[in-house]
Amino acid sequence: MPWVITKLCLDCKDTECAEVCPVDCIYEIQVEDENFPKNMLYIHPAECIDCAACEPACPWQAIFEDSQVPAIFNADIELNAKVFEVHPPEDFTTEVTPISKNPTPEQIAANKAKWGYA
Ligand code: SF4
Ligand code: SF4
Known part of the structure; x- marks a missing residue:
């Protein structure tokens, strides 16, 4: 079961997740594409080994098992x-x-609220 980076990462992108991923399967896209924002990261589902290391590392609480x-x-x-x-x-x-x-706890809460996720 791969892990997934959600929109809670968008415009936050702390990058702690990429530092702890043992297989370097967390990526930033370097080209412009309106469908895939550059200001968030993505987990390659076929490369993710389901180790769960990224989830607690993300201060914005943006990562979930699929x-x-x-x-x-x-x-x-x-x-x-x-x-x-x-x-x-x-x-x-x-x-x-x-x-x-x-981020501060207040910033994390405000980011969740922005997406309607409390
Ligand atoms: S740690 Fe969380 S907020 Fe930071 S880049 Fe990774 S998923 Fe995005
Ligand atoms: S679960 Fe493990 S392998 Fe998958 S993205 Fe997170 S740190 Fe990387």
Whole structure:
């Protein structure tokens, strides 16, 4: 069961997850595509070994096992898979760039509220 990065990552992108992933299967897309925002990361579902290391590392609480993804973020399961079908490997990097590190509890709560997820 691969793990999934949800929209809670969008515009946050702390990148702690990529630092702990033992198989480097968490990627940033380097090309413009309106369907796949650059300001979040994606987990390659075929490369993920289901170790669960990324989930507690994410301060924004953006990562879920695919079977546990909240309904409001269901589309992100497809998004994480599709991006690797549509784009070739050279469009991605594991040298990810953070946007917002070390969020406060208030920032984490506000980000969830923004997506209607409490
Ligand atoms: S740690 Fe969480 S917020 Fe940061 S890049 Fe990974 S999934 Fe996104
Ligand atoms: S579950 Fe493990 S292998 Fe899969 S993305 Fe997270 S850290 Fe990487």
